[in-house]
Structure formats: C-alpha cells, structure tokens
Amino acid sequence: MAAYSPLADELHGLLPQTQCTRCGYDGCRPYAEAIAAGVADINRCPPGGETTLQRLAALTGRPAKPLDPECGEAGPPRVALIDPSRCIGCARCLPPCPVDAIVGAQRQLHVVLDDLCTGCELCIAPCPVDCITLVPRAAQAPRSPEPAAADNLRRYDAHRTRRERREAERLALLAERKARAARLSTRGSDGAA
Ligand code: SF4
Numbered sequence: 019m020a021a022y023s024p025l026a027d028e029l030h031g032l033l034p035q036t037q038c039t040r041c042g043y044d045g046c047r048p049y050a051e052a053i054a055a056g057v058a059d060i061n062r063c064p065p066g067g068e069t070t071l072q073r074l075a076a077l078t079g080r081p082a083k084p085l086d087p088e089c090g091e092a093g094p095p096r097v098a099l100i101d102p103s104r105c106i107g108c109a110r111c112l113p114p115c116p117v118d119a120i121v122g123a124q125r126q127l128h129v130v131l132d133d134l135c136t137g138c139e140l141c142i143a144p145c146p147v148d149c150i151t152l153v154p155r156a157a158q159a160p161r162s163p164e165p166a167a168a169d170n171l172r173r174y175d176a177h178r179t180r181r182e183r184r185e186a187e188r189l190a191l192l193a194e195r196k197a198r199a200a201r202l203s204t205r206g207s208d209g210a211a
C-alpha cells in the first residue's frame with residue numbers, strides 16, 4: 019500500500035467506488051493512489067464518466083481528455099441480471115462481487131439485488147454457464163437509483179474484510195492439518211523404530 023497521500027484521499031472520494039477494475043487497477047483506492055503518484059492518467063474511469071473526469075481534472079489541474087477507450091466506454095447505468103432458467107447455483111459469482119449484491123446458496127438460484135449492483139461486470143466471467151448479462155438499470159430497476167459511492171465503499175470494505183478473514187481461517191486450518199500430519203508421521207516413525 020502506498021504511503022499516505024492527502025491528494026489520493028481526495029481523489030478517492032471523487033471516484034464512484036464500483037471497484038470494477040476497468041481502470042486497470044485493483045479498485046478505486048489503488049487508482050486514486052496511482053493518479054496522486056503521477057503514474058496514472060485521470061481518464062480511466064468509465065463508470066464515473068464525464069462528471070468524474072471533470073472533477074478529477076479540477077482537483078489535479080490536469081487537462082480533461084476523452085476517456086481512454088482501453089478502459090471501455092462510459093454509458094447509461096447497468097445492472098447484472100441472472101437468467102433463472104440457466105443458473106445452476108454454483109455460487110462462483112459470489113466472491114468476485116465487490117459489494118455483495120448477489121444472494122444465493124449452493125445449488126440454489128442466485129439473484130442480483132438491483133439496489134446494490136454497481137454494474138461492475140466482475141461476476142460475468144466466473145459464471146460457468148454464462149447466465150449473467152448486463153442490462154440497462156432503467157429497464158431492470160426503474161425505481162432504484164444507482165447505489166451511492168459511500169454505500170459501495172462501505173460494502174466493499176465489509177466484503178474485503180470478510181474475505182481476508184476467511185482466507186486467514188483457511189490458511190490456519192491448512193497449517194494445523196500439516197502440523198497434525200507431521201506429528202502423526204513422527205509418532206509413526208518413532209513407533210517403527
Ligand atoms: S452483481 Fe455483478 S455486476 Fe453487480 S456489483 Fe456484483 S459483481 Fe458487479
């Protein structure tokens with residue numbers, strides 16, 4: 019993690035917190051830090067669109083040039099939609115969703131909560147049956163506004179904390195199993211001697 023930078027903090031506050039990685043960085047925070055460090059340009063955030071671009075330009079004093087096509091296009095807000103007739107309930111779409119907008123259990127139908135979905139697309143590639151598509155938010159959820167950036171960030175932090183905890187638990191269990199196996203094999207070789 020880069021050293022603390024007040025500019026990175028301010029830039030981070032201007033980003034939409036969709037954590038979609040389309041900027042080429044591992045989330046909105048690393049992108050903000052890269053802009054502050056002068057290693058990334060300000061035109062790499064499609065979900066933020068023209069509004070975010072202008073705000074980043076105003077804060078950094080850099081020229082607001084067109085969005086980098088390498089990062090994809092800005093567009094109307096979209097949400098993910100799971101085709102219920104094809105979902106096999108494998109749960110592979112749950113871990114990549116940075117804001118926990120998908121609900122479901124093993125071998126059960128999974129559903130996207132439109133109010134929480136940021137349209138980041140991160141759930142699409144892991145789905146083994148390609149049953150997730152992105153649809154215009156206006157068509158799918160006309161009454162639900164885009165989730166606020168602050169809510170996205172709160173959910174992303176909770177999601178990341180939980181995943182880090184689970185990973186730590188998994189590694190601890192692995193280490194414990196290895197230690198037990200080593201003890202058993204030592205006891206076995208002592209018994210044979
Ligand atoms: S449901 Fe899919 S598109 Fe929506 S926020 Fe989660 S990962 Fe992104």
Ligand code: SF4
Pocket residue numbers: 100104105106107108109110111112122128144145146147148149150
């Ligand atoms: S990855 Fe696809 S098939 Fe698996 S639970 Fe999610 S939507 Fe259903």
